[in-house]
Amino acid sequence: MKANIYRYDPEKDxxxxxxxxxIEIPDNKDIMVLDLLHLAKEQDSSLSFRRSCxxxxxxxxxxxxxxxxxxxxxxxxxxxxxxNKIDIRPLTGMPIIKDLVVDMSLxxxxxxxxxxxxxxxxxxxxxxRLQSPEDREKLDGLYECILCAxxxxxxxxxxxxxxxxxxxxxxxxxxxxxxxxxxxxxxERLKDxxxxxxxxxxxxxxxxVNVCPKGLNPTKAIGKIKSMLLNKAT
Amino acid sequence: xxxxxxEHLDLTKIKMPIQAYASIAHRVSGLFLAVISVAVVYALxxxxxSEKSFNCLKxxxxxxxxxxxxxxxxxxxxxxxxxxxKHLIMDLGFAEEKTSSKLAAIISIIxxxxxxxxxxxxxx
Numbered sequence: 327m328k329a330n331i332y333r334y335d336p337e338k339d340x341x342x343x344x345x346x347x348x349i350e351i352p353d354n355k356d357i358m359v360l361d362l363l364h365l366a367k368e369q370d371s372s373l374s375f376r377r378s379c380x381x382x383x384x385x386x387x388x389x390x391x392x393x394x395x396x397x398x399x400x401x402x403x404x405x406x407x408x409x410n411k412i413d414i415r416p417l418t419g420m421p422i423i424k425d426l427v428v429d430m431s432l433x434x435x436x437x438x439x440x441x442x443x444x445x446x447x448x449x450x451x452x453x454x455r456l457q458s459p460e461d462r463e464k465l466d467g468l469y470e471c472i473l474c475a476x477x478x479x480x481x482x483x484x485x486x487x488x489x490x491x492x493x494x495x496x497x498x499x500x501x502x503x504x505x506x507x508x509x510x511x512x513x514e515r516l517k518d519x520x521x522x523x524x525x526x527x528x529x530x531x532x533x534x535v536n537v538c539p540k541g542l543n544p545t546k547a548i549g550k551i552k553s554m555l556l557n558k559a560t
Numbered sequence: 561x562x563x564x565x566x567e568h569l570d571l572t573k574i575k576m577p578i579q580a581y582a583s584i585a586h587r588v589s590g591l592f593l594a595v596i597s598v599a600v601v602y603a604l605x606x607x608x609x610s611e612k613s614f615n616c617l618k619x620x621x622x623x624x625x626x627x628x629x630x631x632x633x634x635x636x637x638x639x640x641x642x643x644x645x646k647h648l649i650m651d652l653g654f655a656e657e658k659t660s661s662k663l664a665a666i667i668s669i670i671x672x673x674x675x676x677x678x679x680x681x682x683x684x
Contacts, residue, residue: 394575
């Protein structure tokens, strides 16, 4: 298996380049791309990438594999390799720190902007804030996001305006709190999203849904936010 | 001082679904229409100026080359119109899933092609 891996070391390289690795797959097994990276690292220990849980829960190893963003730890090589070749690059449109490690500051900044926590101005109950099963169900498909940035980094609107457009990941979380029956800050939250950039840069091209490793749908959530903004304005 | 960090944004190495291309084509056709509208408005002015200039323009547009140009302009208009309607339908909350949005993109392209062929038949 030939693996073309994106390399860049700011201490040594003036610009990024692709390094080819010839990797022997043990027993011709269908290993995950992350395993492939570990095998490449055995050949060249200077190769850098992020990983932690290696089972698609932590969201550390988001990267572009043969042109599509995904988590290396849960992507089998058979799903992405073409002609026994695989091209591994960092997440698209994000500043590169080293090799496959990207700077996610702007991504987190956008996440922080949407106030990703429950706001409730009612006095705290003795035990907990209750929610009906129906209201709880409204959060399904929203709360599961692991912030791996695969979606935002596949979104052209986010490439061009990472500082002003919240991006699919942030907006999915924004809707998660807008839809929460226990949250009382709905109108303040919507007010923060009214400008032409935060939400309305989304053109519904569905790149985000296409790459989400958790099978979530930011486009739909963004559509719901737009409807809420419309209802608020009329 | 830290160097400016590079980014991987090589569009030839990034795979995008057909929905993305449909959306990009919508924007490109919009830009094209905005530019070409100058010529269209000029043609409108000519047609309204006098009977003579109307007939002159009519005759001019009968030429095969002009017919082709006209068809290209109309193709841009058709695509922009159809893709715009697709956007409105999406704003209503439909075709926002992976497969449904793909289907919507394919349908909008097919409808545009049918409109272009029909117009081609009408022009010739």
